[in-house]
Amino acid sequence: MARWEPNARERLVRAAVDLFSEQGYDATTVTEIAERAGLTKTTFFRHFPDKREVLFAGQEAIGRLLADGAAGAPRDATPVEAVGAALDAAAAMFTPAQREFGPLLREVIAANSELRERAALKSESFLEAMTEALRERGVPDTAAAVAAGLGALAFGRAFARWTEPDCARSFPDLARAELRDLHAAAAALT
Amino acid sequence: MARWEPNARERLVRAAVDLFSEQGYDATTVTEIAERAGLTKTTFFRHFPDKREVLFAGQEAIGRLLADGAAGAPRDATPVEAVGAALDAAAAMFTPAQREFGPLLREVIAANSELRERAALKSESFLEAMTEALRERGVPDTAAAVAAGLGALAFGRAFARWTEPDCARSFPDLARAELRDLHAAAAALT
Numbered sequence: 001m002a003r004w005e006p007n008a009r010e011r012l013v014r015a016a017v018d019l020f021s022e023q024g025y026d027a028t029t030v031t032e033i034a035e036r037a038g039l040t041k042t043t044f045f046r047h048f049p050d051k052r053e054v055l056f057a058g059q060e061a062i063g064r065l066l067a068d069g070a071a072g073a074p075r076d077a078t079p080v081e082a083v084g085a086a087l088d089a090a091a092a093m094f095t096p097a098q099r100e101f102g103p104l105l106r107e108v109i110a111a112n113s114e115l116r117e118r119a120a121l122k123s124e125s126f127l128e129a130m131t132e133a134l135r136e137r138g139v140p141d142t143a144a145a146v147a148a149g150l151g152a153l154a155f156g157r158a159f160a161r162w163t164e165p166d167c168a169r170s171f172p173d174l175a176r177a178e179l180r181d182l183h184a185a186a187a188a189l190t
Numbered sequence: 191m192a193r194w195e196p197n198a199r200e201r202l203v204r205a206a207v208d209l210f211s212e213q214g215y216d217a218t219t220v221t222e223i224a225e226r227a228g229l230t231k232t233t234f235f236r237h238f239p240d241k242r243e244v245l246f247a248g249q250e251a252i253g254r255l256l257a258d259g260a261a262g263a264p265r266d267a268t269p270v271e272a273v274g275a276a277l278d279a280a281a282a283m284f285t286p287a288q289r290e291f292g293p294l295l296r297e298v299i300a301a302n303s304e305l306r307e308r309a310a311l312k313s314e315s316f317l318e319a320m321t322e323a324l325r326e327r328g329v330p331d332t333a334a335a336v337a338a339g340l341g342a343l344a345f346g347r348a349f350a351r352w353t354e355p356d357c358a359r360s361f362p363d364l365a366r367a368e369l370r371d372l373h374a375a376a377a378a379l380t
Binding site for chain 1: 268270303311372374376377
């Protein structure tokens, strides 16, 4: 029987980000990550399929939260309001602990093309999750694409600001502010 | 001295897409691609660093064309008009020959997560190229993000329609129509 390891998942993520940052992603092995976290390789593989997924596993949940948030918005919410609800829902993933190593995580991803590709596909999946959720609310296809596009931009821009070393604002606050500004800019384009 | 091989690049792309489609991306080797194209492995590596880049090498040029197209729009063009000029410029890459194996290429990419990741990063780089070109035109940051975002959506949607097996319209025609519709939807969001 596997022994219960408190916070194993968080410890593995923390250890992986630290090691990737210290010695590079390619040079780091699963064994080293497990050792740094004070856990076994077996425990590692109970949580993640490989070392790359340590950085992205949490993002599956974000796509679901975005979709559920948009779906759960009041029936009379506009498409952009539904996108705002999606961003609020996803904010649950952006804990102070995550905020703390966000800048490190960003650096690690930026330094490795394989990780940047993976991150880009994840971003694309957030856009798709929101577009689909809006369509299911009865929003016409083109409007759903535009509103979800604003949401994806707001998400990315808010995340970039939130992980700046000196940022004091919360993720939902930043995401809402970005969505408001982008929406205003979209209106002013015409 | 290397022997001149007419259309080597196009023949390699064609052979690679056919083989990936027939037997899968993972099962296909560079040697097989070169053989199918009637060329040597050495010729392959003179054109591409690896088998994956056969599918994406042309896309470097698209980013440059988008940026140059936006930069070259008339000085009094609106941000969305500059994005339209960017899409027109990129259309140079979408030849009838490319149109022909577009559906095959799409299938090959869709079937492989590594290729989907690579494609997502390329799409992201198109968005960045357009955003940066608009900023350099003096478009404020948020407006540049929104207009480029509409351009990236138009690009992706036009490409998807253009590579439908029964599509008879040209890429620039589709891209312009998508941009017009997305722009109208953005205006109607408010």
